[in-house]
Amino acid sequence: MSKPEILFYLSVFLLITGLLIVFTKKNAIVILMGIELILNAANLNLVAFNYNRPELDGQLMALFIILVAVCEAAVGIAILLKMYHYYRTTIPDHISELKEKW
């Protein structure tokens, strides 16, 4: 197998690992880690498909995906901190109410 093909299978593995983390873990921070893994799988796929081409548009696409992932992580952690401040937990299963509690 050539290098890009191995990286294709590695990105499939990272994608399904990230999905498994999002499905099974309870804590919201670990769910954020799973989302980072999924975005990394997309980046790895773009770079692998860009390897044999003289143009570099795949790499630039991956660059902008990294940027959006950073924004997502920052806003996600901020929302998590607010959620912990308000509900005293970071486990989404424990937050099952829509009504304000006063």
Added chain:
Amino acid sequence: MIVLEGMFYGFVASCVLGAFAIIVFRNLVYNALGLLVCLVSVAGLYGLLHAEFLAATQLMIYAGGVLVLILFGIILTNRVAGKKWEVGSRHWVAGTLVTLGIGYLLIRAYRPADFGLNTPGPVADKQARQVGQLLMSDYVAPFEVSGIVLLVCLVGAALAASAYKKSI
């Protein structure tokens, strides 16, 4: 050359191991360390595929920025003294079945040979220089827009996480 081949397979193996560590361990800090191993080995793979600029970006932003952010999140949201930083999991069987099904579909649907992944083509040299020139010429509009996105996201995150009274 044989050293580079060995490094390639070593990075692939450490990436797989890091991803497994996130699934297997229950401790939150071990999960973050597994994510660190995974991200650093992905950066090494970028470097070995001649995407040097992307490798440096991955190291600085992911391993330097996002991971510190996640560690801060762990420390700030689990501050009950004496309690272990542990997290459970549920729905193991259903989750494993669904994700294995998705992986099988992906591998069956996209045969890499159809996209010319196996045929070696010309690999562009001096890719970091080319990426810089493209960012300043063809991709200058997304580059500027991404600056605005970063600014808005920073201000929004700071406002959402601060103790500003009217923001609730």
